Amino acid sequence: MVLVAGPNVVVPSPPGESSDSAAVAVGAHGPSTTLQDLSSSASGFAFAAEVGVESTPPQQHETLAMRDSFWTASNAMYTTFTNAEIRRLLRFLKASPGPGRAWEAGKEVQHVGGGTSQAHGSLRSPSESYGFLSSPMTLPRQPQLDAEGQQHWSLILEAEAHFQVGDSEAGPYNDPLVGIRVLGHLLLALWPPCQPFGDSPYRRLCREVADIRRSAGSNEECYRELSRTGLLYRDHIFQIFWSDGETVSQEDTEVSAGQTAVEVPKAEDYLQYTLARDGYRCLVSGVYNIDSLLRSSELQQQYSTTNSGCSIVRTAHILSTSASETSTRAILRLFGLDTGMYNEVSTNLYTPSNTLSLQSSLRIHFSRLQFWLEPVHDQPNTYDVNPSPRLAPVFDTLVPRPRSRITLSGSGSAAGPVLPDPTLLAMRALCARVVHASGAVEQWDGALAVVDAP
Known part of the structure; x- marks a missing residue:
């Protein structure tokens, strides 16, 4: 079977799938999403059966989607569970008041x-948990930044709008759009009240944006250079923080x-x-x-x-x-740790x-x-x-x-x-939030899927 959470639906196994295990797709959809939408967008199968969301008052049983509506079917995660684990997960989803099981007070x-x-x-x-993150994709319109940051933010939003229109056919994970969003979310994450590294990383990134602004011959060139800078940071982050499970003998x-x-x-x-x-x-x-x-x-x-x-x-x-070593030094330099x-x-x-x-x-x-x-x-x-x-x-x-x-x-x-090291862990956490907020992780996963395809 395939279990889709948020609202919860169950659809039958695809032909030829073993009955000993099941694929679980967990994504969230807006509260108005129909079962037909879910079965077509998340699973691709025609049959869907509701598992008792409407029978519970919304104030007592918030669905995953009602609490965090920014989740979409494109963010669905697929993994394999046994049927016993499916039943346990289904019981959890029906009983849970939201995304994640509440800890018992005082445990x-x-x-x-x-x-x-x-x-x-x-x-x-x-x-x-994410603080400044309100969406995993689009940059916020009016973030809390100082005067220097706000000036650069207006330019970053212009670049985002430019790439949304110019590269619309390429979808939300095209390089220029992801690049400008990485840069934007990185600037937000480095704003001193949001992180423990002090003022230096934020000022350093502001100077990079200002240098691009001064040297660009046109708006188009400026937008491209800003996006290219974001893509460089994306690549550095994945170079030093992402791996496919390093082998240890x-x-x-x-x-x-x-x-x-x-x-x-x-x-x-x-x-x-x-x-x-x-x-x-x-x-x-x-x-x-x-x-x-x-x-x-x-x-x-x-x-x-x-x-x-x-x-x-x-x-x-x-x-x-x-x-x-190049990527490691680049990120350490950004955080003033070089x-x-x-x-x-x-x-x-x-x-x-x-x-x-x-x-x-x-x-x-x-x-x-x-x-x-x-x-x-x-x-x-x-x-x-x-x-x-x-x-x-x-x-x-x-x-x-x-x-x-x-x-x-x-x-x-x-x-x-x-x-x-707590500083290295804090740096990793900040960078992880940035690549998830910008859509870079979905883009990276998509690229790896193409490489790994037979």
Whole structure:
């Protein structure tokens, strides 16, 4: 079967599909969307049956679409579930008051490395998580910027309108339009009240726009150069933050449980160090690494007192190890991080500050910018786990289930371990929001689909 959420409909499996699994399409549609629209736009099949949305008063059962109407069928996410998982997801969608399951008020969340904290008691919607983002595509008309930013914003909006008209046949994911939207959303994201990097990145980008404005011989040339700058930033962001799941050999992660993260490791030992530092557990879900668990009676004893589960846990990188040095330096320079320790990171990405332990499927989502860790203001090493607009409707139903907030403390070190760098994580989070807001992720996925097609 195919399940489409927002309103919820069920359509039959396509001919030849196995009954052992089903494809799930989760997208949201406006509250006026008909079942016929859903069956044709999201699934392509004629049959659709409603699953009890209208029988529940709107104020008690907000559909995904009613809360976040900017979702469209083009943003649908397709993945494979067993029929048992389909039934569980269907029950969740019928019972949920909105996108994502609300945490029980006061429920404790066990942190990797020890300690607990109170989880959020309120529901987090994608639009609430994103701050300045009100749409995944179109640039806002009147954002909150200073006088310099407003002057540049008028020009950026002119360029967006120009490319919407001139390249309308190419659709919403054509290069010039995506480029100008990347530039626009990047300027919004760098506005100092929205990020922890201070005034410098915002001023640096404003100077880039001003230089283009002065040197352009015509409006057309100016628009093209602005878009080209946005596309360069798009390419740099994907170069250093997106990967198709970096491979790590089994031998690299077979760490002897009980090993402690006491001193900064040599480059060749950083994978072992990372897993030991993180308590042989996934930082986001808390599940234990099964390889380590099978090798250690001490770890098995810890495991028996928890209800965390176990799985394959692997090392993920904040800055991709396949990134070019040129792209890494360009982004670090934009954020004012091209000196000191961060200059060293650009030439050596195999360091504990650039790594975190994640369960294998969550690692893939992280590597593809489908969720990120957002630093919590005034709470050191504490992060909100924020999903992308595409993943948000089902994020809290993933197995293993991600937490909404985590605190990193490390384990087994009196001197204090080298934790994932909060500045790099903040930079990754900001860039992830930008490429999702601008439509660059959908464009990137489309390009990869063409490359991967037989």
